[in-house]
Each structure stands twice: as C-alpha cells, then as structure tokens.
Amino acid sequence: MKKLQILMFGAPGAGKGTQAKILSSERHIPHISTGDILREAVSKKTELGLKAKAIMEAGELVPDEIMGGIIRDVLFSDKCKPGYILDGFPRTINQANILDGILKEIDEGYPIVIELDADDELIINRLSSRRVCSECGYIVNLNSLEDPTTCPNCGAKNSFIKRKDDEEDVIKNRLNVYHQTTKPVLDFYRNKAKIISIDAALPVEEVAKKITVELN
Ligand code: AP5
16 A cells, blocks of 8 residues: 655644544554654653753744654654554654765655644634643544533543643744745645635534545
8 A cells, every 4th residue: 555644734723733633543654743752752841852842832843943843753654654644743844854864875755744724713713722631642622512621532520631731822823933934835845735624614624535535
C-alpha cells in the first residue's frame, strides 16, 4: 500500500487535531501534533518546554529552527515509515522549506494537504468552549455535552481544564498569526501538492466522511 503522508492545515480550532485522531486510528499511521509535543515539553519542564511556555501562552510561534529540529527527528524515526499525519507543521513559509528539504532527504514527495476551512467567528466560539479532560486528555466542546461536569471518555468528574491559549485575547492573537504568517503556506503548496478543502463548520462525522471520500 502507498505510504500516506497527510498535512492537516487550518486555523486554530478548525478541527485539525480532532480529524487527525480519527484518520490516525482508521489508517494506522501516527498523528504528529507539534502543539502536543510542545505542551508535553512544557508540562515536563524540559529545556524545550521552558523556551516554549511563554511563547505559546501568548499565542505566538516557537522559532522555526526549533520546530524544524523536532519534525526532522520525528520524520526520520521508524514510527513514520508507514506514513504520518502532520498537525500544526509547517506554520511558516520557512518551515515549509525546511519540510521540503527533509522530504527530499527521505526521498519522499509532497504530502496531501487537507485544509479545514472555517471563519473567525466559528473559531472564537469553538475555542472559548473547548475543554480538555485532565485525567485522559480527551478534548470536548462544553456546548455539545449533555453533562458538562463528566468526561464522556473516561467518566472523570469535574476534570475539565481550559488551555491557557484558549482565553479570548490569546485566541484573537493566534488568529492574527494564522492569517498573517500561516495561511500563506497554503499558497506554497498550490500547484505542488494535492489540496483537499473541506468546510470545517460541518459536524465532526461529516468532515471525517468527506476526508475519507477524498482520500479514496
Ligand atoms: P496547536 O496545538 O497546533 O494549536 P492550534 O493550531 O492553534 O490548533 P488547536 O489545537 O487549537 O485546534 P485544532 O485545529 O487542532 O482543533 P481541535 O480539533 O482541537 O499549537 C499550539 C501552540 O503551539 C501555537 O500557538 C504555537 O505557539 C505552538 N506551535 C505549535 N506548532 C508550531 C509550529 N509548527 N511552529 C511554531 N509554533 C508552533 O478542535 C477545537 C474544538 O472544536 C474542540 O473543542 C473540538 O471538540 C471542537 N470541534 C472540532 N471539530 C468540530 C466540528 N466539526 N464541529 C464542532 N466542534 C468541533
């Protein structure tokens, strides 16, 4: 079977992580989220985490050289041999060029880009009501829970926490950074890679179904 290389693209909160997890379990390929890698480093207080913490809490971007090094190590690792889903990288044109260089070294072509398209109002609504279960890491939207005190995945009570970068002023800054610095990366891939654009306002299952149809 052909190696599947996917790049999930879209604004913060468009649903990249949600869809990447579904695709990862369907296709048995790893979900590589640079945000998750950085958050783990922050919680473990590693050297990387200490550098990244304040940058992430302000909704700014961690420097390209650091991110390039992280992605290089992951893409050269054995776990990415069957394929991978990149979520949150590249976020700058410079990062896209770094990824190009790595893929040439591995002798791989361009990934398929899945763009989740959402307007800013939807993003602000979604991220303001996003919570993460502190017990199992499950991500929810408080507005869609029947019981907003209980994790539907592990049953933990009152375990939901809000990401520091999901405060409204930081969400707005993340959106600015997205429009100014990250959105142009999509143009970088036009005429180079297959780009699949999907309306991110659709329900989770419908977005997932459209992705499956487009990939088959
Ligand atoms: P990162 O973790 O990548 O954050 P992000 O891109 O801002 O993405 P999010 O995780 O906020 O959203 P998502 O699109 O994954 O949406 P989700 O599925 O969770 O990065 C965090 C920070 O790390 C950055 O700001 C930066 O500082 C740093 N960083 C990371 N990578 C970097 C890089 N390459 N370079 C430099 N710095 C980097 O869904 C959101 C919510 O909506 C959830 O509540 C979910 O349940 C709900 N939802 C999802 N889909 C739907 C749907 N279809 N309908 C209804 N609700 C939905």
